[in-house]
Amino acid sequence: MAEQGKQKKLVEAITSMEQDFAQWYTDVVKKAELVEYTSVKGCLVIRPYGYAIWEHMQRIMDEMFKATGHENVYMPLFIPESLLEKEKDHVEGFAPEVAWVTHGGQEALEERLCIRPTSETLFCEHYAHIIQSWRDLPKLYNQWVSVVRWEKTTRPFLRTREFLWQEGHTIHASAEEAMEETRRMLEIYVRFFEESLAIPVVTGPKTESDKFAGAVTTLALEAMMHDGKALQTGTSHYFGDGFAKAFGIQYTGKDNQLAYPFQTSWGTTTRMIGALIMTHGDDSGLVLPPAVAPIQVIVVPVAMQKPGVLEAAQALTERLQAFCRARMDASANSPGWKFAQHEMKGVPLRLELGPRDLEAQHCVLVRRDTGEKTIVDLHALEETIPQLLQSIRDTLYQRALENQKRHTYRCNSLEEIKRELAEKGDGFVYAMWCGEEACEDGVKEATGIGSRCIPFAQEQISGTCVCCGKTAKHMVCWANAY
């Protein structure tokens, strides 16, 4: 009997992270009911539970955008080929992965239309129409839409052909102001990641070869996943006046001279959900930071056929709903099944309420992050639950930060990089670089890891480039990436 039960559990369990991290990830996204595959490659259904996580992300970020003066707009889905082609670097960067619409009904279109891979060109066309005077600047726009990039290999949330995102597009009178905006939005992302997602990030500009198609500077957020690989989780670009010149956006300044304005764009995507899974998840499934958890407290009535239990659990759930996202699971499944199920879905807190608890006027609270059980007086929940939720966020953040620190290696030579990676596994490698693309490629060639960004938090690891030995200009964060 006992053996049979154990066997059953093994069959239904997800693959362990250690055994196969990629398979573990796929198991979690499926079993936590985040996504379902469709018949179109790289296009997934984001199921209600997964979409609810996205909605919380949206809500929190949108508030931050609005608080800094941004407005939401909506640009069309289609971009005519001629418009996409106006900025040379931009089209070269995106052309290989755009999807084209060639027919309307039965008739071939005179000019084919691409499905937006990003909307710089549409914003530029629009700005050219509406900006005439210095009084029209700045424009601080954002949109929440989906975009399409015809990726060759796809993975749920990490790389899909259609994905949801927000793209901010701003236009300013001066380069300084635009650069400041680029930094400001990066900082907003950092704050969102750290406070709401409990994910520490490394930030800094991308190298020349790695920046966004058409950008002067690309600032990136890099997060470390549990397996030591890097995931780019957001970017903020400074465009200078390159797009303005390519699209003929001009305004008349206070000095009555025509001038080109300066632009930025910045974006984050549903990839953040993937980051969440791979940063906090464990062998029991998803672990969600409370800020974006669709359910923060799951109430599980135990022995709910006993008189009064279900009613008490229902009343308690309603009471909790005044200050947190609480839900009761009164399904006919056994308590053990419910425990496992809600752990799989990453619910931060579980509240067990049974006849014994009712008699003593307390309940059992179980944290998802540590598994720790505490017995709490029913009258103290208004105080205890918010504290626990905060504590869960803090613990998740600290844990992720420790993982990042433990897997950050400071190296002085290519040999050292190879040795560290071989001995300690994937991670961030901090090493000096001369600034030459040849050496960037050289590091990739020799060690297999690529440059992620040039961290703002620079350290002087040595004076010379790890690749060529010449005088170093920057410390670069290198890593294997998703």
Place this chain on the structure above:
RNA sequence: CGGGGUGUGGCGAAGUUUGGUAUCGCGCUUGGUUCGGGACCAAGAGGCCUCGAGUUCGAAUCUCGACACUCCGACCA
């Protein structure tokens, strides 16, 4: 896009070598007993074997092609 693996009820698999009309576990439905870590009994329902061509009296099984998923590379949020 290059290299591997896989595709059989909702999920996981057996069956494919040696062609004969599909089996098991979980899940699902109904009724009952249970309930503090993935409960149990009984009775049911559910499958153009990924799709398309071909070979054959006959194809899940053999041949060719397509598609999807997945892993490892190259590229990207």
